Amino acid sequence: MKIIGNSLEAKVSLTSDDSEIGFLNDNLELIKKVLIVSELNISKGTKKDLEILIEKTTNEKCQRCWMYYNPKDFSKSDKNICKRCEEQLKI
Numbered sequence: 001m002k003i004i005g006n007s008l009e010a011k012v013s014l015t016s017d018d019s020e021i022g023f024l025n026d027n028l029e030l031i032k033k034v035l036i037v038s039e040l041n042i043s044k045g046t047k048k049d050l051e052i053l054i055e056k057t058t059n060e061k062c063q064r065c066w067m068y069y070n071p072k073d074f075s076k077s078d079k080n081i082c083k084r085c086e087e088q089l090k091i
Protein backbone atom coordinates (compact mmCIF):
# COMPACT_ATOMS: atom_id res chain seq x y z
CA MET A 1 0.00 0.00 0.00
CA LYS A 2 1.28 3.42 -0.95
CA ILE A 3 1.36 6.04 1.74
CA ILE A 4 0.35 9.58 0.88
CA GLY A 5 2.02 11.91 3.35
CA ASN A 6 0.12 15.03 2.54
CA SER A 7 -3.38 15.39 1.16
CA LEU A 8 -2.02 17.78 -1.46
CA GLU A 9 -0.19 14.82 -2.94
CA ALA A 10 -3.47 13.08 -3.53
CA LYS A 11 -5.29 12.77 -6.76
CA VAL A 12 -8.95 11.97 -6.19
CA SER A 13 -11.23 10.48 -8.78
CA LEU A 14 -14.95 10.41 -8.20
CA THR A 15 -17.24 8.34 -10.32
CA SER A 16 -20.96 8.73 -10.14
CA ASP A 17 -24.06 8.11 -12.19
CA ASP A 18 -26.37 10.73 -13.72
CA SER A 19 -28.07 11.68 -10.46
CA GLU A 20 -24.95 13.15 -8.84
CA ILE A 21 -22.69 14.06 -11.74
CA GLY A 22 -24.19 17.53 -12.27
CA PHE A 23 -23.75 18.43 -8.62
CA LEU A 24 -20.16 17.20 -8.59
CA ASN A 25 -19.22 19.12 -11.73
CA ASP A 26 -20.88 22.31 -10.46
CA ASN A 27 -18.93 22.10 -7.21
CA LEU A 28 -15.61 20.88 -8.52
CA GLU A 29 -13.52 23.76 -7.17
CA LEU A 30 -15.31 23.69 -3.82
CA ILE A 31 -14.78 19.96 -3.38
CA LYS A 32 -11.11 20.41 -4.26
CA LYS A 33 -10.76 23.05 -1.54
CA VAL A 34 -12.62 21.02 1.04
CA LEU A 35 -10.56 17.91 0.38
CA ILE A 36 -7.35 19.96 0.04
CA VAL A 37 -6.23 17.89 -2.89
CA SER A 38 -4.42 19.08 -5.96
CA GLU A 39 -6.19 16.99 -8.52
CA LEU A 40 -9.82 16.03 -8.72
CA ASN A 41 -11.33 14.11 -11.57
CA ILE A 42 -14.99 13.43 -12.01
CA SER A 43 -16.29 10.85 -14.38
CA LYS A 44 -19.61 9.35 -15.18
CA GLY A 45 -20.22 5.79 -14.16
CA THR A 46 -23.15 3.45 -14.11
CA LYS A 47 -23.25 2.49 -10.44
CA LYS A 48 -25.65 4.24 -8.11
CA ASP A 49 -23.08 4.66 -5.37
CA LEU A 50 -20.33 7.21 -5.49
CA GLU A 51 -16.97 5.61 -6.20
CA ILE A 52 -13.88 7.24 -4.79
CA LEU A 53 -10.38 6.46 -5.92
CA ILE A 54 -7.36 8.05 -4.29
CA GLU A 55 -3.96 7.92 -5.91
CA LYS A 56 -0.75 9.85 -5.61
CA THR A 57 -0.60 12.81 -7.94
CA THR A 58 1.91 12.90 -10.78
CA ASN A 59 1.97 16.69 -10.55
CA GLU A 60 5.05 18.61 -9.44
CA LYS A 61 5.33 20.41 -6.14
CA CYS A 62 5.94 24.13 -6.12
CA GLN A 63 8.77 24.90 -3.70
CA ARG A 64 7.19 28.15 -2.62
CA CYS A 65 3.50 27.44 -1.98
CA TRP A 66 3.73 23.63 -1.73
CA MET A 67 0.80 23.18 -4.03
CA TYR A 68 0.99 20.59 -6.75
CA TYR A 69 0.62 21.64 -10.35
CA ASN A 70 0.91 20.19 -13.78
CA PRO A 71 4.49 20.74 -15.03
CA LYS A 72 3.16 23.12 -17.70
CA ASP A 73 1.89 25.42 -14.94
CA PHE A 74 5.38 26.14 -13.70
CA SER A 75 7.39 29.26 -14.30
CA LYS A 76 9.52 29.17 -17.43
CA SER A 77 12.37 31.05 -15.78
CA ASP A 78 12.35 29.14 -12.49
CA LYS A 79 11.31 25.50 -12.65
CA ASN A 80 10.88 25.31 -8.87
CA ILE A 81 7.94 27.68 -8.63
CA CYS A 82 4.50 27.73 -10.15
CA LYS A 83 3.12 30.48 -12.40
CA ARG A 84 0.89 31.75 -9.61
CA CYS A 85 3.88 32.30 -7.31
CA GLU A 86 5.83 33.85 -10.16
CA GLU A 87 3.03 36.41 -10.58
CA GLN A 88 3.05 37.19 -6.86
CA LEU A 89 6.81 37.64 -6.80
CA LYS A 90 6.64 40.17 -9.64
CA ILE A 91 4.48 42.57 -7.63
Ligand SMILES: [Zn+2]
Nearest residue numbers: 062065082085
Ligand atom coordinates in the same frame (compact mmCIF):
# COMPACT_ATOMS: atom_id res chain seq x y z
ZN1 LIG B 1 3.57 28.17 -6.04
